[in-house]
Amino acid sequence: MYKIMALDIGSVRIGIAISDIMQIIASPYQNYNRKTINQDIAHINNIIETENIKKVVAGLPVSMDGSENTQCRKIRNFCAKIEEAINMPIEFIDERFSSVSAERVLLQANISRQGRKKVKDKLAASIFLQSYLDKINNKKGE
Numbered sequence: 001m002y003k004i005m006a007l008d009i010g011s012v013r014i015g016i017a018i019s020d021i022m023q024i025i026a027s028p029y030q031n032y033n034r035k036t037i038n039q040d041i042a043h044i045n046n047i048i049e050t051e052n053i054k055k056v057v058a059g060l061p062v063s064m065d066g067s068e069n070t071q072c073r074k075i076r077n078f079c080a081k082i083e084e085a086i087n088m089p090i091e092f093i094d095e096r097f098s099s100v101s102a103e104r105v106l107l108q109a110n111i112s113r114q115g116r117k118k119v120k121d122k123l124a125a126s127i128f129l130q131s132y133l134d135k136i137n138n139k140k141g142e
Helices: 037-051 070-086 098-108 113-141
Strands: 003-009 013-019 026-033 053-060 090-094
Touching: 003 037, 003 070, 003 113, 013 037, 013 113, 026 037, 026 113, 037 053, 037 070, 053 070, 053 113, 070 090, 090 113
Parallel strands: 003 053, 053 090
Antiparallel strands: 003 013, 013 026
């Protein structure tokens, strides 16, 4: 087994979550404040090497009707550059409700607006990574 990394890619921050080696539990890992594209890719690559990641998934904020929008295209273009640098394909996941779910969890925990801003993206990444892990684990059990 191996760890899986999830990326919740925004224009300002990238929320990062990582699974355990058994691919059962997704944990928030880091909110990374974006810099240049080369620095962003180097940072992601460093985590991949440090954490021994063998699979990367990225969230796509598809529209409510399931169609892809401008932000989806930006994420796909950014991920194509990451794939080239890390020599590993990135799998895309529908993450349209993960940020809303993360916000709801943080509000219920009575976290301040400033506190929510610090953790929301990595929590959103862990939410859609957990959904992905549950899906692959359910397929294994069939």
